[in-house]
Amino acid sequence: MKYAPLDHVAPHFLRDTEPARVASRNERDLLRLIWKSPGIERSSLTDPLDLTQQSLHRIVGRLHDRGMVAFSQSENRRPGPPSPELTLRREWCLTLGISINVGTIGLCLMGFGEPLDKMEIPQAGSSLSLEMERIEAAVEQILARRSAKRRDILGVGLAVSGHRMLDTAFNCPLPLAHWSLIDLAPLLGERLGLPVWADNVARTAALAEAIFGVGRDVADFAYIAHLHGYGGGLVSGGMPFRGSFGNAGEISVLFGRQDYDDRPALNQLLEHLRAKGRVGLTLRDLKNENLVEWDGVEEWIDRVTPAHNRAINAICAIFDPALIVLGGELPHSLARMLIERTEFNNLPRHGALRDVPGLAVANIIDAPGAIGAALIPLFETVL
Template sequence: MPYSPNTLIEQQFLRANDDAVASANERSLLRLIWRHPGLSRSELTGLSDLTQQSVHRILDTLAERGIVLLGEPKPGLGSGQPSPMLQINGGHAYACGLSVTSDVIDICIVDLSGKTLAESSVLLWDRGMRKSLELVYQELIGHQQRLGLSKERFFGVGFGIAGFHLDGTRYNASLPLHEWSLIELGPLLYQLFGKPVWTMNGAKAGTIAEIMFGAGRHIKHLAYLSFNYGFGGGLISDGELLLGGNGNAGEFSQMYDHEENLRRPALQYLLERLQRNGVNVPSISYMRKHFDRNWQGVEEWVDEVTPAYNRLVNAIWAVYDPQAIVFGGQMPPDLAQMLIDRTEFFGRPRYGASRPHPKLIISELGSDAAAMGAAVRPFQACFY
């Protein structure tokens, strides 16, 4: 039987007489509370399709289980009996997110309300996978002790890795991660953490962060570009991550042939160029933090990748037609703007009406998006 995290969820998080964490209607209400912080019970009734009585009862059981907090009456709603404010109870559960890239594992602990409780990272150096995971586990234990988090409230682990999906929980990552490739990561990590583990491609983790914390909260169909050492991304359809036939929808790099591949907008090439030009930029995260568009070589690189970039944007438009394309990953916002300024949509207007093209948006999430996305993935899978 294939590994599935859903069957491994602990009893204390499940509904009575049921092996799910929340029913479809419960999830729809939880989603609304997530998206509208400070909502009152009566306002929620208006947003939901359910009747007032059903909303009331469902919230009652959610509050009894400690998932939702019924707060102070909300003021300023006009006449009538005041309605309590609703809040997701962060204390009900927390999850750990891991993002494995070629040189570092980012760790992030997030509670059910979406609050980041801790962040840290472990450098890979030349340590083997087992050793690295052992260090990650120690980090986690440290965070738990420092924050006074009980093991019982630990819901699960989200695990993102830079590499494409093969099948089950197997991935194919780039060379430095050869040890992590081609093996079933799900059972391995479950054994280490003793909690259910949701695995995903790293760019998909960023996409989930964008769904839960970013532009995806208001835009239902979008494409997320994750610019990193290489680059990938993800598609969101109707607020849900789209997987495609093999789980690799949004692995945009694949569209280039050998030659064009060298002029694709992957940050490794910009980094190399800057270093060749003597600009002191040791890493991609440094580049993101201190980016200056006047650095020697930036303009040149942008001009060089513009054709491949425009091909990318138009291919996404043609194939998937999202409402928006979000620039994320480690891309410096100002660099993203330079690309956006050079965008050329190929479609020509007909009768004055052009085919509506996607908006181009710079992600407002930090560069830790992947680890954050990995961390909320368990909650997104079960609560929202």
């Protein structure tokens, strides 16, 4: 039977049990408005939600009784009856994001839409069972830091580096081969006793950037994930666009095997710098502020710029976003070097140029995949 995370949500979070549902459509629309505009007055919700005042008061009252929404006294002194200000109660639920990357496993603990804590553990070895054990231990550790329990967790988002295959299976880079082609959500869900939603790590990083980063005011943007490999995600209407098979935005598909060494993938930069004498270099080491001065860095940037421009122009041609964000684990200094070298294919027609997207460096640089993954259970159930 196909794994359905909602079937594993704890009963104390559910509004209805048949079918399992945490919030109704109207409740979700209302909660998302409050989340986006904390402190919004109840009276200001009637028009955007197209609800009668009576219906709105009933829905808000039910959410307040469930402990999801908090009231506070409005400081506005407008004519008419006072209308309370509404905010989400951060402690109503926790969600957990786990990102599986080459070299590291990131965790983010989130309280009803607000990141609370992050941690990172090394990814090592080739035993999936042992890595699951270490993840479970890390979950207990991050919960203990907040004096929380597993029963406080609404759900888990799992972000995996690799192409999505069937259901929650991914085809990962070679160092993550033991994570590949296995239906991961039910496996991790059984280990943690929690519902698990899974997605590609580039898409969850794009979601984090859409909600908390430079994409907050942009409805449509593309996110290029410079990780051990080279991938990406698309955000359309403020939410990740996954495509028919869950792999929309996988720009690595643009390159054949003969081109792989010239992509702006950070494993290629590591190999290049190791050949220059920096033996044992890791992705974490690339965060060094003096990176741009290292022997071989500018040479590598020049080598991968044609592939970078190829990807940028392919994104423009197919998706036409307002913004393209360079993110993943790419150091800001290298992102700026690539942006400076970007060339758009924009030949004038009748003396006029077409509009091209802006280019930006990602704001969310610490555990973006885990932060975005922690949002998935919320967007699947209450927002």
